[in-house]
Amino acid sequence: MFDNVVFAHPQFFWLLLLLPLALGWYFYKRHQETASLRISSTQGFLKNDFLARLRPLLMIMRLLALAAIVVAMARPQVQDVSTRTKTTKGIDIVMAIDVSSSMLARDLKPNRLAALKEVASDFIKKRPNDRIGLVAYAGESYTKTPITSDKGIVLRSLREITYGELNDGTAIGMGLATAVNRLKESKAISKIIILLTDGVNNSGFIEPQTAADLAIEFDIKTYTIGLGTNGNALSPVAYNADGSFRYGMRQVEIDEALLEDIAESTGGRYFRATDNEKLEEIYAEINKLEKTEIEEIKYYSYDEKYRPWALLACFLIVAEWMLRHSIFRSFI
Numbered sequence: 001m002f003d004n005v006v007f008a009h010p011q012f013f014w015l016l017l018l019l020p021l022a023l024g025w026y027f028y029k030r031h032q033e034t035a036s037l038r039i040s041s042t043q044g045f046l047k048n049d050f051l052a053r054l055r056p057l058l059m060i061m062r063l064l065a066l067a068a069i070v071v072a073m074a075r076p077q078v079q080d081v082s083t084r085t086k087t088t089k090g091i092d093i094v095m096a097i098d099v100s101s102s103m104l105a106r107d108l109k110p111n112r113l114a115a116l117k118e119v120a121s122d123f124i125k126k127r128p129n130d131r132i133g134l135v136a137y138a139g140e141s142y143t144k145t146p147i148t149s150d151k152g153i154v155l156r157s158l159r160e161i162t163y164g165e166l167n168d169g170t171a172i173g174m175g176l177a178t179a180v181n182r183l184k185e186s187k188a189i190s191k192i193i194i195l196l197t198d199g200v201n202n203s204g205f206i207e208p209q210t211a212a213d214l215a216i217e218f219d220i221k222t223y224t225i226g227l228g229t230n231g232n233a234l235s236p237v238a239y240n241a242d243g244s245f246r247y248g249m250r251q252v253e254i255d256e257a258l259l260e261d262i263a264e265s266t267g268g269r270y271f272r273a274t275d276n277e278k279l280e281e282i283y284a285e286i287n288k289l290e291k292t293e294i295e296e297i298k299y300y301s302y303d304e305k306y307r308p309w310a311l312l313a314c315f316l317i318v319a320e321w322m323l324r325h326s327i328f329r330s331f332i
Contacts, residue, residue, distance in 0.1 A: 005305060008075035015070045019063050026059050055328055058320050065316035072309035080301040091130045091292050092147050092188040094179040095120060098197040098227075099161060100138040101168050104245065105198070107233035107252070108276050112198055115276050116227065117158055123283040124154055129292045133182050136161050139169025139203040141178040147186065171204025172197055172255075176211035176222070176262070184218045191220045192268070192290055198227040200255040212262045222266040223286055224259035228252040229274045 007013075097116065108115040124132055132154050133147035145157040172195070179193045193215065201208050215222050233252050236245035256272065263270040269289075273279035 012073040061320040068313035072306040076305040078303040091190040094133040096135040096175040096179040096195040105235040107229035137175030139167035141174040169203030170199040172201040173206040173208040174204035196225040223268040226254040
């Protein structure tokens with residue numbers, strides 16, 4: 001009966017403590033309500049003995065009526081709460097992802113690109129109120145997905161990113177410049193780029209520092225991530241006859257000084273991911289650093305439930321009064 005029911009004035013339930021006192025008072029005074037008479041035989045009263053035994057029900061009905069009145073005074077009601085969220089300070093994010101052949105290195109499991117896609121997917125799912133875009137780059141760059149609030153499109157595009165779509169190489173400046181181009185017209189309060197690479201800039205016709213200057217001009221913060229273990233990694237070194245990669249150990253080379261400079265000059269931070277766990281920690285840290293301000297508005301709807309209790313109380317009072325002045329009248 002009380003599922004999902006709240007009481008507007010629960011303090012009235014304290015009045016229920018008076019009911020045991022009323023019941024005790026009734027039994028204490030009961031002997032005064034019944035006259036005493038000594039007679040030689042009670043044979044003539046036996047037919048009314050059953051009604052006499054039922055007479056305490058009048059008091060029970062009165063107490064139940066009082067309890068129902070107390071419940072009605074407490075105002076039981078069913079509360080329906082609906083919530084609407086509104087983004088007050090949204091963030092536009094572009095993830096620039098290196099898709100060069102070195103991203104197939106197996107120092108992360110199963111390889112760098114697959115590990116990145118898995119972690120980036122979790123990151124996107126945790127940003128439901130932000131717009132996100134994707135840029136892929138190797139020896140050149142292109143926009144995989146413009147910034148959008150449709151996370152389904154972004155996640156699907158992320159799964160489709162693979163090696164071989166672009167000429168091989170690492171054009172960090174091109175990847176960063178393309179990401180800046182996607183954000184420069186954005187009206188968002190905060191604009192950020194997450195640039196990930198596992199190598200050294202060796203391609204493209206835009207220098208990384210020039211792209212960083214563009215990010216500064218358009219007030220775009222850049223977080224840079226260097227991906228790769230320390231030392232050597234099992235990486236593609238040649239092609240087999242069937243067109244598959246031949247793997248061998250290669251020195252991991254990341255231009256950390258460049259990535260640190262880009263991040264610092266744009267107001268971001270540089271991170272180094274040497275394994276899957278560290279990569280997850282980095283994206284979790286960026287998720288904490290970039291907070292979207294959400295305004296939550298709650299609407300309350302109340303369905304009053306005190307009326308049945310009030311009607312029950314009225315019924316019990318009327319029934320008790322009618323019984324007291326009809327069937328039980330001779331016992332008063």
